[in-house]
Amino acid sequence: MEKIxxxxxxxxxxxxxxxxxxxxLFSAGGVCFAVLLPAVILxxxxxxxxxxxxxxxxxxxxxxxLLFSVPGFLFVGAVVCLPLFHAAHRxxxxxxxxxxxxxxxxxxxxxxxAALLSIVALGIVVAGFFS
Numbered sequence: 001m002e003k004i005x006x007x008x009x010x011x012x013x014x015x016x017x018x019x020x021x022x023x024x025l026f027s028a029g030g031v032c033f034a035v036l037l038p039a040v041i042l043x044x045x046x047x048x049x050x051x052x053x054x055x056x057x058x059x060x061x062x063x064x065x066l067l068f069s070v071p072g073f074l075f076v077g078a079v080v081c082l083p084l085f086h087a088a089h090r091x092x093x094x095x096x097x098x099x100x101x102x103x104x105x106x107x108x109x110x111x112x113x114a115a116l117l118s119i120v121a122l123g124i125v126v127a128g129f130f131s
Contacts, residue, residue, distance in 0.1 A: 022085075022089055022111065023089070025082065025085035025086070025089065026085065026086050026089035026090075028082045028085075028086075029082040029083045029084070029085050029086025029087070029089075030086050031082075032078050032079060032082045032083050032086075033083050033086060036078055036079050037079060037083065040079060044058070064128070067125065067128065068125060068128030068129055068131075069129075072125055072128075073122065073125050073126070076121055076122060076125050077118075077122065080117075080118070080121045081114075081117075081118035081121060081122065084114040084117050084118055085111070085114045085118075087114070088110035088111050088113060088114035089110070089111075091106075091110050092106050092107055092110040092111070095110075
């Protein structure tokens with residue numbers, strides 16, 4: 001009888017082996033939100049329009065050459081893709097906390113959406129390599 005109870009308890013507690021992956025992407029995205037995004041906003045949205053940077057600092061040719069390169073690929077991955085997974089993780093756990101939907105479905109929708117948008121963003125950069 002005790003063995004049946006133990007098996008029943010084991011079947012109810014399902015180990016989530018992918019959670020460390022999602023928490024790692026959440027953490028990396030949070031670091032990128034906190035460190036890289038403010039620097040990007042400072043340079044592109046404040047210093048450049050105020051004329052505090054040289055006029056050709058982000059000319060089309062220079063920005064295009066920077067973006068469509070390996071460092072540009074890494075930049076887009078750090079500034080776009082990782083924060084997408086950070087946001088997806090927050091949304092998933094927020095929906096879980098307020099008991100909206102099925103967690104398995106929310107997990108697929110949130111992380112699948114982040115993965116799809118990441119593929120699109122990185123695909124644009126890769127397509128720029130060849131143009």
